[in-house]
Amino acid sequence: MVRRIPPLNPLRVFEAVARTENLTAAAQQLHVTQSAVSRQIATLEEYLGLQLFKRERHGVSLTRAGQTYADQILPAFDVIADATDKLTKSSRQGALRVRTYTTFATKWLVPRLARFREQHPNIEIRITNAVPDVDFDRDMVDVAVQFGDGRWPDVRAELLFFDEIEPVCSPEYLAEHAPNAKYPESLLRQRLLESRYRRTDWSDWLQAAGLADEAKASERMSFGSTFLTWQAAADGLGLAMGQSALLGAELRSRKLVRPFARPLRREMGYYLVRPQQQRESRKVSVFRDWLLAECGALV
Numbered sequence: 311m312v313r314r315i316p317p318l319n320p321l322r323v324f325e326a327v328a329r330t331e332n333l334t335a336a337a338q339q340l341h342v343t344q345s346a347v348s349r350q351i352a353t354l355e356e357y358l359g360l361q362l363f364k365r366e367r368h369g370v371s372l373t374r375a376g377q378t379y380a381d382q383i384l385p386a387f388d389v390i391a392d393a394t395d396k397l398t399k400s401s402r403q404g405a406l407r408v409r410t411y412t413t414f415a416t417k418w419l420v421p422r423l424a425r426f427r428e429q430h431p432n433i434e435i436r437i438t439n440a441v442p443d444v445d446f447d448r449d450m451v452d453v454a455v456q457f458g459d460g461r462w463p464d465v466r467a468e469l470l471f472f473d474e475i476e477p478v479c480s481p482e483y484l485a486e487h488a489p490n491a492k493y494p495e496s497l498l499r500q501r502l503l504e505s506r507y508r509r510t511d512w513s514d515w516l517q518a519a520g521l522a523d524e525a526k527a528s529e530r531m532s533f534g535s536t537f538l539t540w541q542a543a544a545d546g547l548g549l550a551m552g553q554s555a556l557l558g559a560e561l562r563s564r565k566l567v568r569p570f571a572r573p574l575r576r577e578m579g580y581y582l583v584r585p586q587q588q589r590e591s592r593k594v595s596v597f598r599d600w601l602l603a604e605c606g607a608l609v
Contacts, residue, residue, distance in 0.1 A: 320354035323347055324362065325387045328380040332369055405434040406593045410455040412439045413536040414580065417556040419455070426600055433593050441507065446585045452594055454583045455601075464586045468598070470605040471555050472579040475511050478552035478566040479543050494569035498524040501548030505536040511551040518574045540566070555580075 326336035327347065337344045355362050362376035372380055410419065415437050423435065443462060444454035460467040479497065488494045498521060502512055516522040531548060533539040540557065543550035544565050552566065554573055560566040582601055584594065 316354055316357050320350040320357070321383065322387075323350035324354050324380075325383055327351060327363065327370065328372060328376065329384060331371060405436045406453070406597055407436050407438070407451040408453055408455070408597070409438045409440055409444055409449060409451040411441060411457070413556065414455055414457075415439060416537055417540075417559075421559065422604055425604075426597075429600065430596055433596060435597070444583055452584075452591070453597065455580055456583055457578065457580055459578050460581050462583065466584045466586055467581040468602065470580045470582055470601065472575050472577070474554040474573045474575045475515055475551050476554065476568055476573040477515070477549050477570055478540070478557065478561075478568055479549045480546045481564055481567050483543075483546045483548070484567055484569050488569060491569070495521060495524050497549050497569055499528055501529045501531055503539050503542050503548045503550040504530055504532045505539040505551075506532055506534055508536055508539075508551065514576065515551060515574050519570070519572055 323336065323340065326339050327333060330336050330339070333344050333347050337347045340347065351363060358379075360375045360379075361373050362379065363370040364373055408419075419437070426433075426435070438451065440449075443456055443458075444451060444465075446465070455470065456462075457473070460469060477497070484491070484494070484497070487500050488496045498516075502525060504512060512525070513522075516525055529548075531542070533542060536553075539550045540552065540560070542548065543552075544560065549569075552561075552568070554561075557566060561568065582598060584590070584598070
């Protein structure tokens with residue numbers, strides 16, 4: 311059996327007029343004209359076949375039928391308002407929940423968070439790490455930083471920086487296996503370090519550099535994360551594929567060096583990802599602006 315529910319817009323107007331008992335005040339709250347309020351009340355009365363308000367000299371008052379209806383309708387609107395507030399409260403208040411990869415968080419985001427805290431001490435950030443693409447309906451996060459081409463469904467994606475890769479190793483490893491720095495190709499015949507999540511990096515770079523044949527007989531060693539791969543390179547285990555934007559500190563301190571100095575920039579990168587349909591809170595806007603400003607400093 312189909313339930314009989316009156317038009318919702320006239321019902322919303324009835325709630326405002328019944329609560330204020332004033333057409334002008336109700337119109338101001340609803341951001342419409344007083345005549346529009348009167349028309350909506352007339353529409354509801356015609357639908358119900360009952361008079362809900364008495365028009366008096368100095369305003370309106372509820373009829374007996376109107377008062378009976380208001381006693382049940384007004385609490386229902388309170389329930390709706392409370393449910394809406396609870397649903398949206400977590401996105402407006404509390405810590406900003408950021409999801410990204412362990413390597414990105416460790417090598418890029420966390421070292422910069424002190425600057426964010428200095429500028430915005432009232433915004434707390436909570437970082438979680440995961441590899442699969444974010445699903446904002448499933449994952450309890452406000453924003454995410456993820457790697458790809460930026461074409462994900464149902465999200466807004468803004469490019470932070472493109473992926474730029476090139477081989478890196480420790481200075482000691484370079485001196486041992488390529489003593490003549492002008493000819494680093496001998497490194498490619500040694501041990502190449504690979505990350506399980508970046509399996510195509512070596513083939514992409516070797517192909518672009520025209521050095522695929524040099525690495526055909528090289529030994530390969532694989533690691534469960536990019537972070538471990540770079541640590542192995544810093545410890546002298548071999549030659550790893552680095553990401554320029556994430557290894558700034560290691561390259562400046564010469565913990566790692568770039569023997570070829572031939573970076574490959576690809577049409578993929580790190581993106582800030584946000585829900586497509588969600589109203590943006592201040593904390594998300596502030597974090598987005600700060601993040602883009604930090605990435606602008608890389609250019």
